[in-house]
Amino acid sequence: MTPFEELLNIMQSLREKCPWDKSQTHQSLKRYMIEEAYELLEAIDSGEDDRLKEELGDVLLQVVFHSQIAKERGAFDVWDVIKGLNEKLIKRHPHVFGTESANEVLSQWEQNKTKERESVLDGVPKSLPALMRSQKLQDRASLVGFDFESIDQVFEKIEEELQELKEAIESKNTNNIKHEMGDLLTALVELARFLKVDAEQCLQEANDRFERRFRYVERKAKELGKDLKSMSLQEMDLLWMESKRFDYDNPQQR
Structure with a gap:
């Protein structure tokens, strides 16, 4: 038995015998996936290999946990997850597993992904941190030309949104203030994009x-x-x- 197969057996036993594990659902586990992902980021930033190893294990546990619950529902199991991942990796890397060059793949990548979506914005999770989601949405919109042409235009937009926020504050309308604050933050994210930094x-x-x-x-x-x-x-x-x-x-x- 491989260590991975042992992990699957442990997970199945937990689901059968542990009251807490047995009571979990995809929905109840969402918060833990988010927490583990952030703990993994902290481990990466720490530069400590032992900590990184431990946090990668915690993220893997979440994948196995969800897969076990899905298996019990008759939807899929972890082997289906792995199979689907293998197929996707091979499909997305024809320059490695096929005859296309890396440049050809890069030029076709977003075009192919766009064809698979009804909107260029599809696939950007609503659960992402707000700044990260804003930057991804703006990146997607830029693929079809919806973008500023220069950084000067971005600064003009920031000044415009700042002025509108000041006016909203003067009006003392809470909804307007929230609206304009959001617009200002969006414009600042746009500036981050132009500066090629992650907001x-x-x-x-x-x-x-x-x-x-x-x-x-x-x-x-x-x-x-x-x-x-x-x-x-x-x-x-x-x-x-x-x-x-x-x-x-x-x-x-x-």
């Missing part, structure tokens, strides 16, 4: 910087015997600027 990754890294710097402020305030709630914004801002200098002096902390 989701940019914000994640900014979140990390914010957390690291704010924790620095908390730590320094504690060392000074002060409580943040009793400090003025000016005092906290001085520590915040100090935290930024600490970042630049310690690149390994970034």
Whole structure:
């Protein structure tokens, strides 16, 4: 018996004998797939192979779990999943498994995918993080020419959306404010596309910087015997600027 076959047997036993595992459904497991995917990303960023190995196993568990539930429904099993994946990989790589060149494949790739869809936007999951989904939707729309022609046009759009947001704020209409804030964020994602950077990754890294710097402020305030709630914004801002200098002096902390 291979380790993978042993895993399948373990999963089947869990579904038969463990009350929690037996009670799970595709819907109830959705949150765990998302959590495991993000934990895998953190493991990749950590550069720790043992951690990466463990998190890859957790993601694999989710695949096996869903496949077992589907098998019980008589829909498919994990071997069908693997078979379908094998066929898709071979079909999408004729330059490896056929006679076409890599350039021919790349030029036909999106054309073929577009033919399979009713809309060029089909296939972009609604469950993606909002910035990531926005960038993917805009990438798809650009395939048919729905795109800005220059970065200057993008900046003009950002300024336009910012002005509309200011007007919405003045109107004190919550729905308008939410609408215009969304439009401004969309325009900023468009800028990320033109700069060839990943908007989701940019914000994640900014979140990390914010957390690291704010924790620095908390730590320094504690060392000074002060409580943040009793400090003025000016005092906290001085520590915040100090935290930024600490970042630049310690690149390994970034």
